Each structure stands twice: as structure tokens, then as C-alpha cells.
Amino acid sequence: MAVRYNADTKTFILETKNSSYLMKVSRYGNLLHMYYGDRIPDEDVDYLVVLADRGFSPNPNEAGNDRTFSLDFLPQEFSTSRSGDYRSPSIEAVWGRGEVSCSGKVAGYEICPGAEKIEGMPGLRLMPGEKGETLIIRLEDTVSGLEISLSYTVFEEKDVIARSVRVTNRGEETARLEKVMSVTLDFMESDFDLVYFSGRHLMERGVRRIPVSDGIHSIGSSRGASSHQYNPFAIVCGKDCGEDNGQCWGISLVYSGCFLIEAEKDQFGQLRVNGGINPQGFSFLLEPGETFQAPQAVLAWSGRGFTELSHIYHRIFRENLCRSPYRKKPRPVLLNSWEAAYFDFDGEKILSIAKEAADLGVDLFVLDDGWFGCRNNDDAALGDWTENREKLKMGIRELSEKIHDMGLQFGIWVEPEMVSEESELYRRHPDWCLREPGRPAVRGRYQLVLDLSRRDVCDYIIEAMNGVLDMGKIEYVKWDMNRSIAEAWSALLDRNRQGEVLHRYILGLYYVMDQVILKHPDVLFCGCAGGGGRFDPAMLYYQPQIWCSDNTDAVNRLKIQYGTSFAYPVSTMEAHVSVCPNHQTGRITPLNTRGIVAMDGVFGYELDPTRMTEEEKEECRDQIRFYKKYYRLIAEGDYYRLTNPYENRYFTAWQQVSQDRKKSLVSIVITDREGNDAQRYVKLKGLEADRFYRIEGWKGKYSGKLLMSAGIPVPADLTEYAGIQLILKMA
Numbered sequence: 001m002a003v004r005y006n007a008d009t010k011t012f013i014l015e016t017k018n019s020s021y022l023m024k025v026s027r028y029g030n031l032l033h034m035y036y037g038d039r040i041p042d043e044d045v046d047y048l049v050v051l052a053d054r055g056f057s058p059n060p061n062e063a064g065n066d067r068t069f070s071l072d073f074l075p076q077e078f079s080t081s082r083s084g085d086y087r088s089p090s091i092e093a094v095w096g097r098g099e100v101s102c103s104g105k106v107a108g109y110e111i112c113p114g115a116e117k118i119e120g121m122p123g124l125r126l127m128p129g130e131k132g133e134t135l136i137i138r139l140e141d142t143v144s145g146l147e148i149s150l151s152y153t154v155f156e157e158k159d160v161i162a163r164s165v166r167v168t169n170r171g172e173e174t175a176r177l178e179k180v181m182s183v184t185l186d187f188m189e190s191d192f193d194l195v196y197f198s199g200r201h202l203m204e205r206g207v208r209r210i211p212v213s214d215g216i217h218s219i220g221s222s223r224g225a226s227s228h229q230y231n232p233f234a235i236v237c238g239k240d241c242g243e244d245n246g247q248c249w250g251i252s253l254v255y256s257g258c259f260l261i262e263a264e265k266d267q268f269g270q271l272r273v274n275g276g277i278n279p280q281g282f283s284f285l286l287e288p289g290e291t292f293q294a295p296q297a298v299l300a301w302s303g304r305g306f307t308e309l310s311h312i313y314h315r316i317f318r319e320n321l322c323r324s325p326y327r328k329k330p331r332p333v334l335l336n337s338w339e340a341a342y343f344d345f346d347g348e349k350i351l352s353i354a355k356e357a358a359d360l361g362v363d364l365f366v367l368d369d370g371w372f373g374c375r376n377n378d379d380a381a382l383g384d385w386t387e388n389r390e391k392l393k394m395g396i397r398e399l400s401e402k403i404h405d406m407g408l409q410f411g412i413w414v415e416p417e418m419v420s421e422e423s424e425l426y427r428r429h430p431d432w433c434l435r436e437p438g439r440p441a442v443r444g445r446y447q448l449v450l451d452l453s454r455r456d457v458c459d460y461i462i463e464a465m466n467g468v469l470d471m472g473k474i475e476y477v478k479w480d481m482n483r484s485i486a487e488a489w490s491a492l493l494d495r496n497r498q499g500e501v502l503h504r505y506i507l508g509l510y511y512v513m514d515q516v517i518l519k520h521p522d523v524l525f526c527g528c529a530g531g532g533g534r535f536d537p538a539m540l541y542y543q544p545q546i547w548c549s550d551n552t553d554a555v556n557r558l559k560i561q562y563g564t565s566f567a568y569p570v571s572t573m574e575a576h577v578s579v580c581p582n583h584q585t586g587r588i589t590p591l592n593t594r595g596i597v598a599m600d601g602v603f604g605y606e607l608d609p610t611r612m613t614e615e616e617k618e619e620c621r622d623q624i625r626f627y628k629k630y631y632r633l634i635a636e637g638d639y640y641r642l643t644n645p646y647e648n649r650y651f652t653a654w655q656q657v658s659q660d661r662k663k664s665l666v667s668i669v670i671t672d673r674e675g676n677d678a679q680r681y682v683k684l685k686g687l688e689a690d691r692f693y694r695i696e697g698w699k700g701k702y703s704g705k706l707l708m709s710a711g712i713p714v715p716a717d718l719t720e721y722a723g724i725q726l727i728l729k730m731a
């Protein structure tokens with residue numbers, strides 16, 4: 001059984017294939033977090049908690065004269081505020097006459113088959129035939145009437161525990177929630193590092209590793225989207241943890257809005273990690289009988305370093321999250337018009353690009369921004385989802401049909417959450433955007449944000465998007481979101497509910513996506529927020545692939561995709577070959593390298609093939625043939641980061657290995673060269689040690705053991721920015 005309660009020791013035990021997670025009911029009914037790590041036998045772990053009379057650590061009244069029982073240092077599963085625990089709490093709420101104390105005592109539990117359904121938000125699902133159970137523990141505060149349900153779905157075979165929290169007001173008065181974390185993870189020690197993923201527009205998900213030290217280190221977003229700046233994913237790891245060794249714990253939030261992940265080292269050298277909706281500016285009113293649902297957090301543990309942790313996340317996100325039929329289907333190779341034409345096109349130009357794209361072997365043509373309303377620049381027309389017949393005289397239907405006649409599928413760009421002041425929609429409904437009364441709205445890319453906390457606005461967007469999808473034969477939608485949200489005030493909510501706006505916006509977005517997908521279940525949705533500004537598991541539930549970054553420079557992409565790969569599989573990262581000099585950095589890299597780097601993702605192009613030489617076109621045809629031939633290996637093989645681009649300035653290498661270990665693809669890109677250079681080697685991973693492999697185009701065969709221990713020489717004739725792909729096959 002993946003979930004058990006041992007009544008003798010009052011311990012809840014969650015077990016996955018390789019990990020155990022233990023909680024214990026304290027003698028006064030508090031829920032203590034006892035252990036999360038390597039799978040252990042069923043034993044009483046009570047001895048792990050050492051009680052002591054610590055100065056200035058208060059004791060709950062029910063402890064009587066026992067001065068050794070204090071929530072100030074006990075490891076807790078969900079920490080309530082003003083209860084004598086001075087670490088950052090899991091919940092903060094106000095009720096009655098302004099009281100804020102809360103004490104969550106275990107009041108009951110349930111073990112149910114299947115996965116927890118997260119109301120109104122995405123979550124992991126169990127696939128048919130897959131084993132999994134959910135434990136729900138009910139904590140009660142009898143004075144406030146707040147009931148906190150902690151839920152744990154155990155994905156036994158996948159080594160994952162998905163947590164979430166629901167708060168119900170069982171009292172008689174309105175309560176105001178000010179902080180509700182989806183996960184609190186207490187460690188009794190703190191000799192750890194924190195790894196997180198930070199960046200900016202055009203340079204997302206850089207890898208940062210810092211020691212956990214006194215105080216609180218927090219990452220998060222207040223931008224209304226999960227953001228370019230921080231990703232809702234973090235890792236706590238031992239000092240010695242590396243790619244292939246050491247303990248690490250992953251925390252991933254299935255949420256696309258403002259989030260917080262905080263790591264606090266307390267005065268006794270213990271660590272607390274909290275993750276959930278960002279409390280900054282957040283509040284949520286709960287009337288008697290109402291329930292608040294927090295987003296899901298996906299937890300994983302590995303005793304063998306980051307690679308194994310990544311494999312756990314890759315597998316669960318690939319198989320148990322994405323709900324599109326494309327979950328298992330190969331993704332089409334696409335050509336996107338953005339860097340090919342920007343706003344400067346007409347129907348004929350688009351058709352000539354598409355014709356060349358078809359000739360290259362591309363499967364799908366995507367018409368990016370600029371096809372609707374009076375959109376000739378980024379300063380107008382968002383909200384007016386009607387065709388621009390001046391630009392596209394033939395209209396979307398005819399265009400899409402002509403493109404289909406070329407043997408291509410057709411896709412289109414939209415940015416449904418936004419409105420331009422220069423638009424029909426804005427003229428009709430100036431009150432539909434987020435802004436505060438009496439103040440001009442903050443602009444971003446000249447645009448304002450529609451108030452998705454309003455049902456009428458959501459319904460308009462659903463209708464508009466269904467309208468777009470019915471304009472022609474459309475198989476793919478790039479769903480963009482091109483600014484950070486500033487104001488969080490909605491015209492339809494009361495004064496004391498304005499703290500709900502940003503969360504309600506996200507719920508509105510999920511509702512919109514749900515409805516549009518329901519009507520168009522077979523369309524492939526690609527997420528985008530100025531590239532990777534909303535690259536999170538919740539969006540991946542709706543949109544199986546996300547435009548990884550607006551930065552298409554192959555060398556910058558090495559770092560961006562490296563960081564992204566810690567949590568997200570290759571099948572989620574859209575990556576395109578673009579022209580050189582690169583439009584974002586001016587760098588010139590070989591077409592071959594651009595292809596290799598874009599194949600470290602969902603492969604495509606973003607250039608004008610009518611401007612390519614015959615030689616370049618032939619090279620693209622080869623790239624597409626190669627990608628299609630090895631699609632399963634690339635998209636579903638186990639992924640290994642062979643180098644760390646932050647440490648190795650000379651080359652970056654990565655590898656995919658098929659599940660049966662018979663095939664592997666090794667990719668290497670040279671990032672710097674020196675005269676009369678050292679011979680460098682790269683050690684391979686994931687092969688069968690005692691089997692032999694041939695490397696295509698190389699002489700001889702070598703044991704997996706040798707290739708993994710001594711490695712292979714990086715071909716010395718590769719000049720700066722050159723790259724190579726090597727196919728290995730078991731002999």
C-alpha cells in the first residue's frame with residue numbers, strides 16, 4: 001500500500017518506489033513532519049525528534065508544565081500562525097474581531113483510491129492502469145472554525161507525491177486568508193544548498209545554486225504570471241549533490257500566477273521550505289461554508305542527484321500532466337512567420353514562405369502576430385479578433401486552405417488576455433481591463449490586461465477564440481501573453497475582495513483554456529509569454545509545448561535549455577532555427593549548430609526560407625529528416641546533461657538514451673576555442689556498462705563502461721560554435 005496509517009505509532013506513511021514520507025500525530029494532536037527521503041522500513045521514528053527546554057520557545061497551553069514541547073522547533077507538516085512557531089507559516093488568516101491565531105489539530109483522515117482533483121486548477125492525473133492513492137488529513141481549529149485539508153496523492157511507480165491544501169470555513173463568521181501555502185517541507189537539519197532558476201526576458205531559467213544560510217531566501221513572482229524572472233521550481237540538495245550523486249528534493253508548483261518559494265534556516269539550524277501562491281498582495285475572503293483550494297505542488301526525492309530528479313519530473317510531466325492528444329503524438333515540425341516577416345506581410349508573401357517551408361519537409365506553417373484587426377505594429381488591435389482583410393485579402397479560410405493544399409497544417413498566433421487602447425474592444429469596454437479607478441493604467445508593450453477575474457470577460461475571450469479557430473482549418477494555436485500585470489483591481493469586486501484579483505485572473509485563464517480546448521480538443525496549443533515567461537506545469541496541462549524563449553541565439557539557448565531541462569522534458573520546449581546574424585544577439589553560428597540546439601526541444605524554424613540558398617535548404621531538409629528519424633529518442637529518451645555550461649566554457653554537451661538503452665544521441669556544441677587547444681573529452685551516461693556500442697561514422701565498438709568512464713574525445717576539428725550529433729547503437 002502506498003499510503004498507510006500506523007495507529008500504534010500514530011504515523012502516516014507514504015511510499016513511492018524509492019522514497020518514504022512520514023508524518024506523525026504529536027501527543028497534543030499537531031501533525032509533525034518526520035521524514036522524507038530514501039525508502040525506509042516501517043519503524044517508529046519518534047526518536048528523531050529531540051525535545052528540549054529551549055529559551056524563548058513558548059509552549060502550547062495543552063503541554064501544561066512541559067517546557068520541552070514547543071512548535072518553535074518541532075518539524076511541522078503545515079505551520080499555523082501565532083502558535084509559537086516563529087518560522088514563516090503555512091497559513092495566515094484573520095477572522096472574528098481580528099484574531100489571527102490558529103492551531104491545526106488532526107481531526108481525521110481518509111485514504112482514497114485515485115488522484116486528488118484540484119478544483120478549478122490543473123493537476124497531475126493517474127493514467128489508466130496506474131496505481132495511486134490519495135491521503136487526506138483534516139486539521140481543525142475549533143476556535144476559528146477553519147478546517148485545513150492536506151492532500152497527498154502518491155504516484156508510487158513515478159516516485160512523486162503531489163500535495164495540495166484546501167481551507168474550509170466551518171465557523172460562523174467571514175474569515176480572510178492572507179497566506180495559504182501548497183506545501184511546507186521541514187528538515188531537521190540545514191546543511192543544504194538551494195537551487196533555483198532565475199532570469200529575465202530573453203534569458204530565462206538560469207541555474208543558481210546558493211548555500212542555505214540564516215534568514216529567508218525567497219524567489220517568486222508578483223507579475224501576474226509565473227514569469228521570466230523565476231520559475232516555480234526549486235531544489236533543496238545536499239552540499240555534495242551533483243548530477244549523479246547526492247540527495248535532492250524537488251518542489252514544483254502547478255500554478256501560472258504569482259508564486260512564492262521560500263527557504264528559511266531557523267535559529268536552531270533547521271530548514272523550512274514553503275511554496276504556494278505569493279502572499280504579497282493576496283487575500284481571499286471565505287464566507288461560512290466556503291472552501292479555498294490552493295494549487296498543487298509536485299514533490300520528488302532522489303538519492304542519486306539531479307539527473308534522476310529530472311528524470312522523475314520529465315516522466316510525470318510527459319505522462320500525467322498534459323491532457324492533449326499530443327501527449328503521446330509526435331509534434332509537427334513547424335515554421336513560424338515571426339522572425340521571417342514580423343508585421344510586414346501580405347497573403348502572397350505568406351504563401352511564398354509556406355511553399356518553401358513545404359519544400360523543406362516542414363509539417364506545419366504558423367502565422368504569427370499581425371493578421372487581425374488593424375495590427376501592423378505592436379501598438380494596436382489586441383482584442384479585435386477579426387481578420388485584417390487589407391493585409392490578407394484572401395482571408396484566413398482561403399489562406400489556410402491554400403496552405404493545406406501544399407501539404408502543410410496551419411497554425412495561428414493569438415494573445416487573448418490583452419487589449420490595445422487602439423482597438424474596437426477597448427472603445428466598447430474600457431472597464432474590461434485591470435486598472436485602478438481615477439488613475440491611468442500602467443502600460444506594457446502599449447497594451448493593457450483584460451480582467452480575467454470577470455466571467456463576462458472570460459466568456460468574451462472564449463467566444464472570440466472559438467471564432468478564430470473556426471476561421472479556417474487550424475491545427476495549432478500559439479497562445480501568447482506579452483506583458484507583466486501591474487494593477488490588480490477589478491471593477492466587479494468589493495473593496496475587501498481586491499486581494500483575490502490575481503488569483504481569480506489565473507482561475508479565469510484556466511476556465512478559458514478549458515472551454516476553448518473542450519470545443520477544439522485536437523488543436524495543438526503552444527504556450528508563450530514573450531517566450532518563456534509562463535513556463536510552468538499548469539500551462540503544460542493545457543499546452544503541451546511552450547515557446548522556450550524569444551531568444552533564438554543557439555549559444556544563449558544552450559544555457560536556457562540547460563536550466564529548463566532540470567524540471568521540464570524536451571517535449572515541452574519549443575526551439576527554432578533562425579537566421580544569422582541572430583536577431584537578439586547579433587551572433588553568427590553555423591546552421592548545423594542551430595539545428596542541433598533546436599533539436600534539444602520541439603524542433604522548428606523561424607526564418608524566411610525564400611531567402612535561403614539551395615545549399616542551406618538542403619541542410620534544413622537533412623535536419624528535418626534526422627529529427628523525424630530520431631523523434632522518439634529525442635523527445636522521450638532519458639535526458640542527460642553531460643556538461644554544465646556555467647562551468648565549462650569550452651563546450652556544452654547533452655545526451656538522450658532510449659528506454660531500452662540500445663540507442664543514444666550525443667550532441668556537442670563548441671562555445672569557445674583557443675589556439676593549439678587541449679584535447680577535451682566528454683563522458684557519456686546512461687549506457688549499458690557491459691554492452692558494446694558503435695558510434696555512427698566512427699571505427700570500432702566500445703563498451704558502455706568505457707564510454708562512460710573514459711568518455712569520447714570531442715572532435716578536434718570543431719571550430720568555435722560548431723557542433724556535432726553522434727548516434728550510438730548497441731552492437
Ligand code: GLA
Binds near residue numbers: 531
Ligand atoms: C512575443 C512572442 C514572439 C512573437 C511576438 C509577436 O514576443 O514571444 O514569439 O510571437 O510576441 O508579437
